């Protein structure tokens with residue numbers, strides 16, 4: 001059932017020409033026990049710029065600033081966490097093969113890497129090597145020679161800086177995120193989606209920054225939230241939830257700050273949070289980002305196909321959405337107890353604007369009103385008043401909720417949202433709530449970039 005559902009989505013996306021999935025291949029965030037994080041112990045991390053970056057192949061638009069895009073990508077991570085890069089050059093063109101690392105951390109755009117991608121249309125891939133203790137010893141990044149790139153937003157191409165920034169996240173040891181506006185979201189939009197340049201993933205979201213800081217440290221004075229997601233069935237037995245999405249938003253502004261996916265033990269942990277008040281929400285991973293897209297092979301999330309057991313998030317129980325104060329230099333415990341049955345009835349799978357549906361965040365601007373779409377099972381059953389934002393800066397105009405005709409396998413609705421002029425950059429969510437109190441977040445579905 002899972003496979004059929006996913007292929008249906010991918011077929012739809014291929015038809016729309018909108019996005020392709022970007023998959024992590026050989027990295028692991030933690031080992032099977034979830035205790036040892038895969039990360040670099042060496043500092044600085046020496047990055048070898050392949051000479052292919054100086055004379056890129058023809059799939060990269062002529063005149064693109066390839067080296068500048070890579071330097072900016074590295075810089076985004078270096079200012080976010082305690083990570084340092086040292087730049088060298090190398091005449092090597094191809095990434096190391098799977099069991100033959102050369103201890104050179106090569107970043108290459110050479111067309112000689114075509115074999116590493118086969119027929120895949122992912123814009124990039126990162127191959128990571130570890131020692132027996134779990135430390136990363138090498139990571140190589142290649143861009144796919146079979147797809148097109150640019151640095152100026154040319155429609156039908158991928159943005160170089162966005163792709164590099166995502167792949168450098170893998171180089172550092174990060175897995176994929178289920179927060180739609182995150183740079184580490186599993187898919188990258190092509191320029192031209194929604195009729196816009198796809199620059200959102202150039203800049204790191206709070207979630208990406210929190211991930212990098214959890215691996216490499218952050219400024220003193222941050223706090224953590226940790227706990228376990230447990231589902232109880234009608235029979236009274238409790239079961240730890242594997243693959244549940246637990247995420248925190250700023251209680252005042254509704255900005256999404258960071259998320260985590262529960263381990264087989266049901267445990268989650270969100271580090272590097274600024275002191276303050278947060279709303280923490282737990283829900284099944286069954287939306288635009290699905291459970292089986294989170295992990296690479298062999299990590300602690302291997303075998304994760306669906307949130308297990310599935311559960312509905314409900315307003316009435318007050319257990320799937322909780323408020324908590326985070327204090328500096330302290331870890332605060334927050335457990336979740338949900339009912340394991342039934343599985344969610346509302347499953348928003350796609351979102352869109354400007355006539356297109358996709359699974360990436362919608363790039364919005366302050367001071368403007370937008371018509372956006374949400375597609376998925378049950379979305380047409382949501383009462384107009386049940387569609388909202390948790391940000392006081394983002395208003396859903398419930399008078400505008402309309403059923404739309406799309407060539408999509410799910411119902412599609414549209415509605416207008418207005419983004420206040422004073423909205424700060426970041427990711428914000430749309431919440432759908434049914435008449436009987438079930439709710440689903442489209443986590444970080446709205447992204448406001450600092451550049452605007």
Ligand SMILES: [Zn+2]
Nearest residue numbers: 022023024186
């Ligand atoms: Zn990836």
